[in-house]
Amino acid sequence: MEVRVLTGPALDAALDDVAALRIAVFRDWPYIYDGSLDYERRYLESYRNSENAVVVGAFDGARLVGAATGTPLEDHADDFAAPFAETGLTLEEVFYCAESVLLPDYRGRGLGHAFFDAREAHGRALGRSYSAFCSVIRPDDHPLKPATYRPLDAFWRKRGYAPMPGVVAHFRWTDLGDSTQTEKALQFWGKPL
Numbered sequence: 001m002e003v004r005v006l007t008g009p010a011l012d013a014a015l016d017d018v019a020a021l022r023i024a025v026f027r028d029w030p031y032i033y034d035g036s037l038d039y040e041r042r043y044l045e046s047y048r049n050s051e052n053a054v055v056v057g058a059f060d061g062a063r064l065v066g067a068a069t070g071t072p073l074e075d076h077a078d079d080f081a082a083p084f085a086e087t088g089l090t091l092e093e094v095f096y097c098a099e100s101v102l103l104p105d106y107r108g109r110g111l112g113h114a115f116f117d118a119r120e121a122h123g124r125a126l127g128r129s130y131s132a133f134c135s136v137i138r139p140d141d142h143p144l145k146p147a148t149y150r151p152l153d154a155f156w157r158k159r160g161y162a163p164m165p166g167v168v169a170h171f172r173w174t175d176l177g178d179s180t181q182t183e184k185a186l187q188f189w190g191k192p193l
Contacts, residue, residue, distance in 0.1 A: 095123025
């Protein structure tokens with residue numbers, strides 16, 4: 001296993017593989033996302049267009065088996081920036097740790113920590129003083145929630161993150177089994193860098 005920080009042309013070259021990972025991993029709870037490569041390519045365009053974006057890739061040989069993305073918050077979707085209006089933080093202070101996707105066979109090996117370490121270091125190198133990410137909010141009684149599901153809250157808290165009260169984004173995607181996109185609420189978590 002090798003973890004590499006990808007920027008510039010290396011980031012650009014990895015985006016289709018990141019798209020495929022997002023589609024595969026986010027099919028599971030709690031995202032239950034019915035993704036398409038066309039949608040993913042449009043979504044990931046913000047990473048291609050941001051000169052300060054980063055992809056942290058986990059490679060098994062030449063194969064990308066996990067990835068975590070990050071970008072200055074002002075370079076990401078407006079739906080994610082708007083909730084920060086009442087926080088006292090400027091967008092230019094915040095590094096947004098977007099998705100972390102890792103194939104199931106590679107979990108439990110410390111790659112989640114490596115993903116956060118690299119993105120937080122990238123954010124600090126850009127002069128950012130705050131790191132944030134968001135997680136989807138689903139009802140506990142959702143019919144697709146697996147009985148064995150364990151949320152990642154304890155992992156995130158161990159890394160120093162906490163939910164940011166009232167800082168919630170809204171984003172649309174299509175759930176498995178649905179034919180149209182619906183709006184989802186996503187809770188921001190954050191910490192000083």
